[in-house]
Amino acid sequence: MAATISFPDLAAMVGALPPSCGPVRIVAVDGPGGSGKTTFAGRLSRALDAQVIHSDDFPVPWDEPPAAWFAHVEEQVLGPLAAGRAGGYRRYDWVRGVFAERVDVPVAPVLVLEGVSTARRTAPVAYAVWVEAPRELRLARALARDGAHLEPQWRTWMRAEDEWFAADRTRERADLLVDGTVDVPGGFAPIAASG
Template sequence: MFENEIKKILEAVPEKSGHMPYIIAIDGRCASGKTTLAAELSEKLDCNVFHMDDFFLRPCQRTEERLSEAGGNCDRERFYDEVIAPLKTGEGFSYRPFDCKSMSLLDPVSVSPKKYAVIEGSYSCHPILSENYHLRIFMSVSPDEQMRRIIGRCGSERAEMFRDRWIPMEEKYFTELDVKSSCDICFEYENGELI
């Protein structure tokens, strides 16, 4: 599905790097293909994939003040402590994913060191995290295509929650923190096509 995008990324990623692991972040709008791109990339690179969805705020953290911050919907502090800092040691570690259904942390997931790490999801290129990456990718999709994909994935009722709550939070993050301009590669889609 992302043949051209994978080719461009692989051209930018060194086969040998002084960094272990070489960290790639994929940020962008919901339903732009971040998770799918990360999965396809993992078929080409010896990498661990980490999902920012596993680091949404727990209910006790969802204060009005925190949610009003650009990018405040993500527990970037826990992500740094449980994933980024251990990744940089080059050793194995574990982290606890957040489960949106139970609204709680799940059992720890063990991670063995690999040559590459891919971090995918909205909020992954927050300025507090971004300096830790070697390659930053931004994915965008037109609003009509975005809603079509969300409806196809979640149904009309849940799509309304995305439109009214999650998308405005993402857009605030992208705009106020100028996320796209901090990325090395940008992919934009309209009507299912890369433009």
Template sequence: MRFTDLAARVRATPPRLGRTRLVAVDGPAGSGKTTFAAALAAALGSAAHPAPVVHLDDLYDGWTLAGVVQRLRTQVLDPVAAGHDARFAAYDWAVGAFRVPTTVPAGEVLLVEGCGSGARALDDVRGLLVWVQAPPATCAQRWADRDGAAMTVFQPAWAAEEAAVFAAEDTRARADLRVDGAPAQPAAPGVFVPL
């Protein structure tokens, strides 16, 4: 499936977050959510001006999913729903505190990517939920490649926490679209592989 076709589907979805169409990209760490969200953001905007993407990594309070949906709602989604740019302090992983000034522009479309973005608590404002998955070994290898060997110590506990959230929320089954984040044959540019 082409990202341009999915972008057209998103644009055809009625806005539910004020005048904004909200797309959530959820799935396990290392499954390919960030890459998928970036490609969709480019298709929804342009290479020079992609649609805004909020990374939940900026809203996690360290190595926990606790409270992330509430922070997303109050600090990002509520202002955007009111037609205002969202301004918040993103989490600084090196320091372990929320302190990085971040602005998210209100507009026609907003993408949120990260584990937990598919929470039922956001169903009232979300227009599309995308689930991205890859084999656990692939996710773990991507985690190590991306974050370095020192961070792999956190991977098993994080994988267990996100799996519990996915089970409680039934995220995969509730998704509007399921994507293969590690297809056997690499997809052509501008194309992704649905499950």
């Protein structure tokens, strides 16, 4: 494993990149469910002073492909940003099963997208991060968060993720691979690229 990297150092590097979506640098934090994407994206967004959009903000049924939510982001956020205009969307409240408040997405130097399929081949991404962890740990994290009664859905979802990532080759194309099992104060543990 490579030496740890601080979030401020990564933020400085991202800030030096050219914009990828109109005047905005899109940073995608991708990887399978339960790998640590949300934690990583939160820490990076604080270092960047940037907004995060989570795939969980959008309603996607368990029986839909993992990438289904992204069309909403393209239409409501990325399209307007590419044209230099603010975007926005209504956040979905999974507990209540309804749309909640509107989330405005202003034109800013950086926007972080977090979730499965954010680093997809067709996304206007300036920098792609892949976060990973062992399958059983990811499942344990997901069930601790969502409830053990959802284990069948989670196992189905994980198979669908595997298919998506294999077809998209997401991990292979990532700019940074992160070990989602290691907690580093103020930073993270990158994984050395494997050829």
